[in-house]
Amino acid sequence: MATTTERVVSEAMTLPPAQRAFVAEKLIESLDAPDMEPLSVTWQEEVRRRCAQMDRETIDLRDAEKVFAKAYSSLT
Numbered sequence: 001m002a003t004t005t006e007r008v009v010s011e012a013m014t015l016p017p018a019q020r021a022f023v024a025e026k027l028i029e030s031l032d033a034p035d036m037e038p039l040s041v042t043w044q045e046e047v048r049r050r051c052a053q054m055d056r057e058t059i060d061l062r063d064a065e066k067v068f069a070k071a072y073s074s075l076t
Contacts, residue, residue, distance in 0.1 A: 002010070012023050053059035
């Protein structure tokens with residue numbers, strides 16, 4: 001007999017991609033520290049916009065380490 005977790009995952013995998021993404025987003029949000037304020041609607045829209053850009057490969061991504069190194073070097 002499947003565990004509750006296995007049943008939930010199995011059922012979630014039958015959902016259309018947009019609904020699976022919604023479920024995944026809600027699960028990830030539930031892992032945030034309880035004392036954190038939820039993202040504003042504006043930031044939620046911005047995150048979705050940026051994710052869509054990455055999915056469409058219409059944005060130039062830069063290595064975070066290089067970006068931070070450049071920023072830190074400009075402070076000295």
